[in-house]
Amino acid sequence: MKITKRIKTIAVCATLACGAIAGAAIGILVYQTVKAVEEKIKKTINIKNILSKIPFLKRKVK
Amino acid sequence: MNIGLVLSGGMSKGAYQLGALRAIREYIDPKDVRFISAASIGALNAYAYSSDNLDVGSFMWHSINLTHSRVLVTTILRSEFLTEVIRRLSKKEVQCEKMYVPYINLKTRSIFYTDIAEKEEEELKEHLAAAVAMPGINHPVLINELNLYDGATVDNIPVYPLMQYNLDYIICIHFDDYNYTFESRYFDNKIVKINFTGDSKHSIWFNRSDVKDMEIQGYKKAKAIMDFVFADGPENTEAIYSKIEALNAMNSHKVRRTTADIINDNYDKLKKRLAKRQIVE
Numbered sequence: 001m002k003i004t005k006r007i008k009t010i011a012v013c014a015t016l017a018c019g020a021i022a023g024a025a026i027g028i029l030v031y032q033t034v035k036a037v038e039e040k041i042k043k044t045i046n047i048k049n050i051l052s053k054i055p056f057l058k059r060k061v062k
Numbered sequence: 063m064n065i066g067l068v069l070s071g072g073m074s075k076g077a078y079q080l081g082a083l084r085a086i087r088e089y090i091d092p093k094d095v096r097f098i099s100a101a102s103i104g105a106l107n108a109y110a111y112s113s114d115n116l117d118v119g120s121f122m123w124h125s126i127n128l129t130h131s132r133v134l135v136t137t138i139l140r141s142e143f144l145t146e147v148i149r150r151l152s153k154k155e156v157q158c159e160k161m162y163v164p165y166i167n168l169k170t171r172s173i174f175y176t177d178i179a180e181k182e183e184e185e186l187k188e189h190l191a192a193a194v195a196m197p198g199i200n201h202p203v204l205i206n207e208l209n210l211y212d213g214a215t216v217d218n219i220p221v222y223p224l225m226q227y228n229l230d231y232i233i234c235i236h237f238d239d240y241n242y243t244f245e246s247r248y249f250d251n252k253i254v255k256i257n258f259t260g261d262s263k264h265s266i267w268f269n270r271s272d273v274k275d276m277e278i279q280g281y282k283k284a285k286a287i288m289d290f291v292f293a294d295g296p297e298n299t300e301a302i303y304s305k306i307e308a309l310n311a312m313n314s315h316k317v318r319r320t321t322a323d324i325i326n327d328n329y330d331k332l333k334k335r336l337a338k339r340q341i342v343e
Contacts, residue, residue, distance in 0.1 A: 038339070050329075055171035056216045061162065061223045062176050 164213025
């Protein structure tokens, strides 16, 4: 997945900039944050539910 | 020829449309306008145009007792003159094949477009009355056990029903100060847009001289655009498309019109992105 690649890039850049331990720590932190956000979205987003709540969204031609 | 006509709602600004339709009639025979979609006051004007009775459309504006002081449009919406216009129009037959009018049902929160071209007199009367039934001002009109209101409150420029037809071009008259891109670029490139911004207060607050001015301005502006677009005749579609392109380029303030379909499309795109990341199924 694209997002994992981006996290890896962030971790590599952080390693180059701050050293191995700090880099690994930043990588893990970003990874955990992204995963937590994804989990939250998975739990809360239900597209069908959202669509059904928007009035006048579906149009019919009779 | 397959020509479409779209008229938006705009309350008393409908007087602009009457002037514009007179100008259009000089270039295009109403018989050639086979598909129409119109909302609110535009629906009455469209019916008057297609049945070749623009004078009936004007009757309402010129009959009401408009003195020097201005009146609110609610006076018209609740007046006997509106009922009389609907009664007179419903006795006429339109020359178009389809005439779509949007309606909303507040209970189900849905919008739909009904073809009123072949309705019988009584049914037509109800449909025209529902087309101008403003929520909060008028009562809904009961049709087929549904309480219906004016659909212009949701879709004021109803180009959507005409997308299903392969039309040579569409003439669209609306009152927003935007150079809209309608629905899709391919579809949009076939639309001759005539918009009247004017003074927004004239939508709801006007007197007889305002109405006269709007009719005259409507005629003049539409005639100028028709002169430009139909310089090579109303049947030379290639020339018309290039003129539409030139008109769109002249007005660079382009805005994609947000309608329910566009929201739906964007939701689909969002859904695909989220599904790609396995966030939703």
